[in-house]
Amino acid sequence: MKTVAGKERLLLTGNYAAAYAARDADVDVVSAYPITPQTTVIEKIADFIASGELNAKFVRVESEHSAMAALIGASSVGARTFTATSAQGLLYMYEVVWWASGARLPIVMGLVTRALGPPWSIWSEHADFYTMRDSGWNLFFASNAQEVYDLLLISYGVSENQEVVLPSCVGWDAFEVSHTYEPVSVLGREEASRFLPPKGSFKPSLSSEEPGSLGNLAYPPEYLDIKHTMRQASDKVLGVFREAAVRYAKLTGRDYSGMYECYRCEDADTIIVGMGSIMGEAYRAVDNLRDEGMKVGALKLWVYRPFPYEELYKAVQNVDTIVTVSRSSVFGSMSPIGLDFASLIASRGLDAKIADYVAGVGGMDVYAEDFVGMVKDAHKNTGRNVWWVR
Amino acid sequence: MSGSAVKLLARPTVGAVSAGSWRTERPVVDMSKCKLCGVCWLYCPDGVIEIDDEKKMLKIDYDYCKGCGICAQECPFKAISMVREG
Amino acid sequence: MSHRMFPKEEYILKGHAACPGCGATLLLRHVLKALGPNTYLVIPACCTSVIAGPHPRSAFKVPVLHIAFAASAAAASGMIEALDKLGKPANVVVWAGDGGTVDIGIQALSGAAERGHNIIYICYDNEAYMNTGIQKSGSTPYKAWTTTTPTGNVSFKKDVPSIMVSHRVPYVATINPAYPNDIYEKLRKAQGIKDGLKYIHAFSPCPPGWRYDSSLTVKIARLAVETGMWVLYEVDHGKFRLTGPSKNLLDKDKRKPVKEYLKLQGRFAHLRDEDIEEIQRLVDAQWESIAKLLKEQE
Numbered sequence A: 001m002k003t004v005a006g007k008e009r010l011l012l013t014g015n016y017a018a019a020y021a022a023r024d025a026d027v028d029v030v031s032a033y034p035i036t037p038q039t040t041v042i043e044k045i046a047d048f049i050a051s052g053e054l055n056a057k058f059v060r061v062e063s064e065h066s067a068m069a070a071l072i073g074a075s076s077v078g079a080r081t082f083t084a085t086s087a088q089g090l091l092y093m094y095e096v097v098w099w100a101s102g103a104r105l106p107i108v109m110g111l112v113t114r115a116l117g118p119p120w121s122i123w124s125e126h127a128d129f130y131t132m133r134d135s136g137w138n139l140f141f142a143s144n145a146q147e148v149y150d151l152l153l154i155s156y157g158v159s160e161n162q163e164v165v166l167p168s169c170v171g172w173d174a175f176e177v178s179h180t181y182e183p184v185s186v187l188g189r190e191e192a193s194r195f196l197p198p199k200g201s202f203k204p205s206l207s208s209e210e211p212g213s214l215g216n217l218a219y220p221p222e223y224l225d226i227k228h229t230m231r232q233a234s235d236k237v238l239g240v241f242r243e244a245a246v247r248y249a250k251l252t253g254r255d256y257s258g259m260y261e262c263y264r265c266e267d268a269d270t271i272i273v274g275m276g277s278i279m280g281e282a283y284r285a286v287d288n289l290r291d292e293g294m295k296v297g298a299l300k301l302w303v304y305r306p307f308p309y310e311e312l313y314k315a316v317q318n319v320d321t322i323v324t325v326s327r328s329s330v331f332g333s334m335s336p337i338g339l340d341f342a343s344l345i346a347s348r349g350l351d352a353k354i355a356d357y358v359a360g361v362g363g364m365d366v367y368a369e370d371f372v373g374m375v376k377d378a379h380k381n382t383g384r385n386v387w388w389v390r
Numbered sequence B: 001m002s003g004s005a006v007k008l009l010a011r012p013t014v015g016a017v018s019a020g021s022w023r024t025e026r027p028v029v030d031m032s033k034c035k036l037c038g039v040c041w042l043y044c045p046d047g048v049i050e051i052d053d054e055k056k057m058l059k060i061d062y063d064y065c066k067g068c069g070i071c072a073q074e075c076p077f078k079a080i081s082m083v084r085e086g
Numbered sequence C: 001m002s003h004r005m006f007p008k009e010e011y012i013l014k015g016h017a018a019c020p021g022c023g024a025t026l027l028l029r030h031v032l033k034a035l036g037p038n039t040y041l042v043i044p045a046c047c048t049s050v051i052a053g054p055h056p057r058s059a060f061k062v063p064v065l066h067i068a069f070a071a072s073a074a075a076a077s078g079m080i081e082a083l084d085k086l087g088k089p090a091n092v093v094v095w096a097g098d099g100g101t102v103d104i105g106i107q108a109l110s111g112a113a114e115r116g117h118n119i120i121y122i123c124y125d126n127e128a129y130m131n132t133g134i135q136k137s138g139s140t141p142y143k144a145w146t147t148t149t150p151t152g153n154v155s156f157k158k159d160v161p162s163i164m165v166s167h168r169v170p171y172v173a174t175i176n177p178a179y180p181n182d183i184y185e186k187l188r189k190a191q192g193i194k195d196g197l198k199y200i201h202a203f204s205p206c207p208p209g210w211r212y213d214s215s216l217t218v219k220i221a222r223l224a225v226e227t228g229m230w231v232l233y234e235v236d237h238g239k240f241r242l243t244g245p246s247k248n249l250l251d252k253d254k255r256k257p258v259k260e261y262l263k264l265q266g267r268f269a270h271l272r273d274e275d276i277e278e279i280q281r282l283v284d285a286q287w288e289s290i291a292k293l294l295k296e297q298e
Helices: A014-023 A037-049 A064-077 A085-101 A146-159 A190-195 A221-254 A279-293 A310-316 A336-348 A368-382 B003-008 B039-043 B071-076 C023-035 C047-051 C071-085 C099-103 C106-115 C160-166 C178-194 C214-226 C244-248 C258-260 C272-298
Strands: A006-012 A030-031 A057-059 A081-085 A108-111 A138-141 A170-171 A180-188 A261-265 A268-274 A296-301 A303-305 A322-326 A353-358 A385-386 B009-012 B025-029 B050-052 B057-060 B080-084 C039-043 C064-066 C090-095 C119-125 C171-175 C198-203 C235-238 C237-243
Touching: A006 A014, A006 A322, A006 A353, A014 A037, A014 A108, A014 A146, A014 A170, A014 A180, A030 A064, A030 C071, A037 A081, A057 A064, A057 C071, A064 A081, A064 A085, A064 C064, A064 C071, A064 C106, A081 A085, A085 C071, A108 A146, A138 A146, A146 A170, A146 A180, A146 A190, A146 A221, A146 B009, A146 C119, A190 A221, A221 B003, A221 C099, A221 C214, A261 A310, A268 A279, A268 A336, A268 A368, A279 A296, A279 A368, A310 A336, A322 A336, A322 A368, A336 A353, A353 A368, A368 B080, A368 C171, B003 B009, B025 B057, B039 B050, B039 B071, B050 B071, B071 B080, B071 C214, C023 C047, C023 C119, C023 C178, C023 C198, C023 C214, C039 C071, C039 C198, C047 C090, C071 C090, C071 C099, C071 C106, C090 C099, C099 C106, C099 C119, C106 C119, C106 C160, C160 C171, C160 C198, C171 C178, C178 C198, C214 C244, C237 C244, C237 C272
Parallel strands: A030 A057, A030 A081, A081 A108, A108 A170, A138 A170, A268 A296, A268 A322, A322 A353, A353 A385, C039 C064, C039 C090, C090 C119, C119 C198, C171 C198
Antiparallel strands: A006 A180, A138 A303, A261 A296, B025 B080, B050 B057, C171 C235, C235 C237
């Protein structure tokens, strides 16, 4: 077996960064089905296995539904697992996505976010990511290749924690992140193992030594009891994430424990909130607006579910206007981020107004000028859902 | 299983349901005809028949026998009859 | 004496939730006796999902993963690879109904067979979607009554064992609850074959679904073989072989008329004489194909 490389700084795409994370997490079983633009994740993993850098089983399944089912089978007997998919693949897998969280399995998945068909699209949108909102999966979002690598490793630290035992998904944008080369610091397996829970520390759900049955029919009281316990575990996730992120920061110097990154938010009366790579342009917009004398900041979410109410309250408590921007074709209500922030404001009795925007639909580019336009529009009209069309 | 996830596991339990209360007939064995051949034991889907070779006894666990009648039907010596539950 | 010839230990515990006279549970009882306790069952949505007992009580003394309807072969694939990676050899067995195999589960089964995982896939075929109340499946026989074919099924039973043979899996076999010795031999053989997926198709009489008195499960299973409607065979690394009483049924005169099997079941009660004759012709034709296959193999 080839010696595993140690800490390195490499030029990687977001997808390759994901593959390096799976390699450094020393996963046991990978199961995946190809879909643009996820394919290079699994191709790289296949290369790692072929070269011996990663000693894992790769189940080349015949569909995404089977990919998640295979990981449920593998994880239930104690294997560390990984998969990745996009859009249609996630939706085909959707039934067993809920099975994975309901079964309390620490599976980790990468989601290369892509617009849903019809019409066919391969470009970035977060609609697929948002379908997992209520599923019990921990949901994180990366805006560049380094964040992909880091959040995937942190995911194992959160999912395999004894108080949590829930699957985690990290999303990142199609092409803008998945296929764009950036410098990424990777830990290598040995360094990563200093952060990760030790392999084998996790007691498998199923073993022939202590036979048990996972998923029997449950009458309403027993079903409620099981889901209640799952809810209690979900309530622990943010604390576990924070603690894991602090440890990760000690090892790497990169600190995600705040759950979001706030750019020039401190004295802002208006904050732009969003996720993913478009936030880079939001930061430029903030600089432009600040030059005009406006007190604007931008908040980029890393942790989406559980929704970090307390942490976000700190950022918005003194803000007049929250400009929520979701990169998702949504119908029938406010955008996902708009709804989440509306619930934050309502539940904490805050005064802030929400101006809700949908931008970047179907992979449309979103520029700093667009964010500037949204902020100016927000100051005129607030409290409705606007599709931003340049 | 780790942590609270252990809640999800059902454990092997005799009497998962009170199956014996389902039946309308019960199998009754005439030991004078029974040759302890074990065919009834072989074909019982519920595993409620026990054969004690030393005591030359056939024991049916009526707590869980559903009264399906396969044992009576299959017995080569017609030693088992199905009797209506009172 | 049967109880001394077969393993004594029960892996299905008394008080499970199967219907009285359930053919499937009788099959599984013997399958588990043959395979032993180091066996992980993967069970998709099917009757056995409920037979397993209500949470937190399990009627099975082996580890069980319940999984979504279409996914059993995929879950088993991941499970066996994980156990192999973790250095914990064990039997991984899918125990699925006909619906979850020939219809909604066939994609995953095909994938698992093509990839050659070391799993045993057992389809217990009660010839309809019984758990949901007797609706037609791709495995429902010609002319059978179901709730969605109230005037009789117009299509023919999907031949999944042949589909598995086309996948070039190392072992395909049929079993029947009236013949436990045959079950043991085949399951033990399957257990010993490691170079790919082992597919077993099991005949599973169902009293409420087939409309017969629960005491007749084994008799009907036996008649299925004796009339030639159910063939006991195995295909071992491509070589076809009849087993059990089926070995002697190439001669039509040795086969009981299909009417004896059909007349016991309410689901065939609406059959006219010409329907029964048609079914007889189809069964006879099937046996001629078997005879031809055996000749070509020599």
